[in-house]
Amino acid sequence: xxxxxxxxxxxxxxxxxxxxxxxxxxxxxxxxxxxxxxxxxxxxxxxxxxxxxxxxxxxxxxxxxxxxxxxxxxxxxxxxxxxxxxxxxxxxxxxxxxxxxxxxxxxxxxxxxxxxxxxxxxxxxxxxxxxxxxxxxxxxxxxxxxxxxxxxxxxxxxxxxxxxxxxxxxxxxxxxxxxxxxxxxxxxxxxxxxxxxxxxxxxxxxxxxxxxxxxxxxxxxxxxxxxxxxxxxxxxxxxxxxxxxxxxxxxxxxxxxxxxxxxxxxxxxxxxxxxxxxxxxxxxxxxxxxxxxxxxxxxxxxxxxxxxxxxx
Amino acid sequence: xxxxxxxxxxxxxxxxxxxxxxxxxxxxxxxxxxxxxxxxxxxxxxxxxxxxxxxxxxxxxxxxxxxxxxxxxxxxxxxxxxxxxxxxxxxxxxxxxxxxxxxxxxxxxxxxxxxxxxxxxxxxxxxxxxxxxxxxxxxxxxxxxxxxxxxxxxxxxxxxxxxxxxxxxxxxxxxxxxxxxxxxxxxxxxxxxxxxxxxxxxxxxxxxxxxxxxxxxxxxxxxxxxxxxxxxxxxxxxxxxxxxxxxxxxxxxxxxxxxxxxxxxxxxxxxxxxxxxxxxxxxxxxxxxxxxxxxxxxxxxxxxxxxxxxxxxxxxxxxxxxxxxxxxxxxxxxxxxxxxxxxxxxxxxxxxxxxxxx
Numbered sequence: 001x002x003x004x005x006x007x008x009x010x011x012x013x014x015x016x017x018x019x020x021x022x023x024x025x026x027x028x029x030x031x032x033x034x035x036x037x038x039x040x041x042x043x044x045x046x047x048x049x050x051x052x053x054x055x056x057x058x059x060x061x062x063x064x065x066x067x068x069x070x071x072x073x074x075x076x077x078x079x080x081x082x083x084x085x086x087x088x089x090x091x092x093x094x095x096x097x098x099x100x101x102x103x104x105x106x107x108x109x110x111x112x113x114x115x116x117x118x119x120x121x122x123x124x125x126x127x128x129x130x131x132x133x134x135x136x137x138x139x140x141x142x143x144x145x146x147x148x149x150x151x152x153x154x155x156x157x158x159x160x161x162x163x164x165x166x167x168x169x170x171x172x173x174x175x176x177x178x179x180x181x182x183x184x185x186x187x188x189x190x191x192x193x194x195x196x197x198x199x200x201x202x203x204x205x206x207x208x209x210x211x212x213x214x215x216x217x218x219x220x221x222x223x224x225x226x227x228x229x230x231x232x233x234x235x236x237x238x239x240x241x242x243x244x245x246x247x248x249x250x251x252x253x254x255x256x257x258x259x260x261x262x263x264x265x266x267x268x269x270x271x272x273x274x275x276x277x278x279x280x281x282x283x284x285x286x287x288x289x290x291x292x293x294x295x296x297x298x299x300x301x302x303x304x305x306x307x308x309x310x311x312x
Numbered sequence: 313x314x315x316x317x318x319x320x321x322x323x324x325x326x327x328x329x330x331x332x333x334x335x336x337x338x339x340x341x342x343x344x345x346x347x348x349x350x351x352x353x354x355x356x357x358x359x360x361x362x363x364x365x366x367x368x369x370x371x372x373x374x375x376x377x378x379x380x381x382x383x384x385x386x387x388x389x390x391x392x393x394x395x396x397x398x399x400x401x402x403x404x405x406x407x408x409x410x411x412x413x414x415x416x417x418x419x420x421x422x423x424x425x426x427x428x429x430x431x432x433x434x435x436x437x438x439x440x441x442x443x444x445x446x447x448x449x450x451x452x453x454x455x456x457x458x459x460x461x462x463x464x465x466x467x468x469x470x471x472x473x474x475x476x477x478x479x480x481x482x483x484x485x486x487x488x489x490x491x492x493x494x495x496x497x498x499x500x501x502x503x504x505x506x507x508x509x510x511x512x513x514x515x516x517x518x519x520x521x522x523x524x525x526x527x528x529x530x531x532x533x534x535x536x537x538x539x540x541x542x543x544x545x546x547x548x549x550x551x552x553x554x555x556x557x558x559x560x561x562x563x564x565x566x567x568x569x570x571x572x573x574x575x576x577x578x579x580x581x582x583x584x585x586x587x588x589x590x591x592x593x594x595x596x597x598x599x600x601x602x603x604x605x606x607x608x609x610x611x612x613x614x615x616x617x618x619x620x621x622x623x624x625x626x627x628x629x630x631x632x633x634x635x636x637x638x639x640x641x642x643x644x645x646x647x648x649x650x651x652x653x654x655x656x657x658x659x660x661x662x663x664x665x666x667x668x669x670x
Contacts (some may be wrong), residue, residue: 037443087646093442094388098585099645101578105638109631117631227450227574234447276465285458289451296440296448308441312528 008141009256015146017252018153019215022208023229024236024244025157026201031238032177033197034085035093039100042226043107044202048073049209049218053122054115066206073202076107081194108223119219124148124210149211156207157245160200164241173197177239231288235295237305246303251288259284315663331509348498353491362490362563368603369494369501370558375583375595376508377551382581383589384512385544386524387437391449392552392580394433394456397572398426399553400560401466404475408468415480419500419557426553427546429456434545438538441527453574460569467569474568477561493562500558504551509592511547520544521590586644588651597652605640609633 023045030038051072055065084099130141164170175183176193184190209218212225232251236243263280270278301307320335322328332338356365378392403422407413433452437445460466460473467473480487480496487496511517519540522530531537560567579602587598613629648655 084642084646088649091645091649094589095585095645095649097443098582099642101582102638102641102645105634105641107638109634109638113628113631113635230447230450234444238443279462282458282462286451286454289447289454293436293448293451296444297436300439300441300444302444310526310528312526312532 006257009260010253011142012146013253013256014249015143015150015252016256017232017248017250018146018150018245019208019211019248020225020229020232020252021244021248022149022153022156022204022211023225024232024248025160025241026204026208027226027229027233028236028238028241028244029160029201029204030197032241033173034176034194035180036085036096036100037093037238038201039097039226040103040107041201041205041229042223043104043111044073044076044205045209045212045225046218046220046222047076047107047111047209048202048206049122049213049222050111050115050120052206052210053120053213053218057120069206070203073206074199077195077198077202080198081191085194086191104223108220112220117220119217120213122210122213122218124214145215149215152207152211153245156204157241160204161241163200169193169196228288231292233302234292235302237302239306240302240304243302243304247292251291254291255284255288258287262287313663313666315660331506331513345502349495353495356491356494358490361494364603364607366490366494366497366563368599369497370555370563371580371583371603372596372599373501373504373558374552374555374580375587375599376505376592377548377555378580379584379587379589379591379595380508380512380520380551381544381548383584383591383594384517384524385520385541385548386527387434387541387544388442388446389449389545389548390446390574390577390581391433391452391456393572393574393576394453395426395430395549395552396556396559396576397456397460397569398429398549399423399556400477400567400572401460401475401569402426402553403557404477404560405466405468407478415482415561419554422557423550423553426556427550430545430549430552431542434542434549437541437545450574453577457569457572472568473570474566475560476566477564480561487562497558497562500554504554505592505596508551512592516540516543524590582641584651586641586651588653591651591653593656594651594653597656601652605637606633609636 023041026041026044027038030036030041048069052065052069055068056062060068080103084103085096088096088099129144131144131147164174172183172188172193173196175186175188176190180190183193208225209222212222216222229248232244232247234247235250236245236247262283266280267278270280296302299305315334315336317334317336320333322333327333332341352361352365374392374396377395378389381387381389399419399422402425403418406418406421407415410418429452433449436448440448464470464473467475480493482496487493512520519530519535520543522533522535523537523540523544527537530540556572564571583598583602584595585598586601587596588594610629610633613632644651
């Protein structure tokens, strides 16, 4: 049992978990403020990344492209609020969920219609290579890119936490998350709040899109990052930013560890027991979900989620 | 005026409790069934039967299953395709490994296998509700597809994981032409739809609806939550399992586990949302809508564009389909959240009063 390798896998898992948390953060923001489980977050990540890279490839400067893409996400937030959320006020959550799935399809088709469907590479200037001084001193390889992503996520999360706690708009968002009608009664403009929330979620989607696109390339498979973030959400709870981070760390670490160590330890015994050659590779597809499911059985609302109160 | 039930008196309890108490309904259903069984095989060409009507019927069956679970019992499930996969592979293995196994029995056994898997993955529903349960059923979806791919025993150790369904032979009569397959699927779907309609009218169905509406209150009045929820999962998975077996035997012929992916689960979920949750007829409407929409779009997108004088580059049509599909879903949810079945009900109410407005 090579402990140094174990530590490397653990660290890589934790860092990739941070990337998952970034996507989960977008979900949490929208769910916190409007009670909508936004399945379109993955498509938003894809749309943001694709718009950004297409602008950069057409010669725009990095920061100009970033601003223009952010503007596009703002427009998307406004359009969504007017066309999808406003007509569906007060509908049951499953209807809103289905509407966001419809939104996913619209956004996927629109992205590919506007910018084409071939994959792009994204360069952020940070390479996916091990940190040299770390590997020289301790022999451990930790990717620079992963550390950069963790740093960005940390800054984003602290910024959002401050935003929610200290600013007036942040307080309004928390009020809306608590009770829509009470917030309306106090005079908080619900529609504007929703536009702001979707815009902030769009910004988070943009940052996640840049990081994920730099790691995996900007291609259609980016829309599936939403699926990877779902176990993070279940584990951490749908309403909690802290839950998204902690859940992401747990899911990322356990996914990598399971991917490496479960086949290593179980392939041989199971092959002997069943008489056929067993290869348990690829179980990271379902392992995070089953892990999150197991957690849910102990805490049905996730680690940091709000307790669901049934009024009969 | 057309739909009045004035003058239709019931003088026996069984007449009062029948599924279609209004004579016009009975005539309508009889007409539809006669048309489906007698006229369509004669006038239908191969393409319509094998590429449109058979998948429509198979998906209506899967949508029925999901409607029982999500529409009647209120347990949101995204694992429909996994249960269909279990049904398809179980049926294949029963026919393969048990000598002399009749195909219809293998379908029933495949449904039972799918029901058992459904019960296992439905156990979390006793603790978890709402969206959390939906994501838990995703675990079922991914796990089942992974297991069917990884363990070669399920696909008889074929190199690519693909199984070729055997020819359906019932009582020595082979069902290998599109017409025969269509009639087989139609018969199975008709019987199972009748069973579903009766189930949701029974005390089990009422228990499901009570659990859907407010499960704590249902528990308080004495409905056994565990039995009810697990029964919903079992029955729903049985229907999805049979649908999956038919999908392999009567539609595709060869299947691989990846064909039963998350996309398929979402398709069936769309069918019940658009058709109407909590409605047997809605499952059929939704299946028809989702089955016909891509065909309609791909057939009419080109001529329409040419009529409008637009030149469409080739990749655009599939993206336009995605956009239109998504927009239609949102449109339906805004205009009629209770689906096409509710629109049909409203139409019938209007027919009742026609030509008067109220």
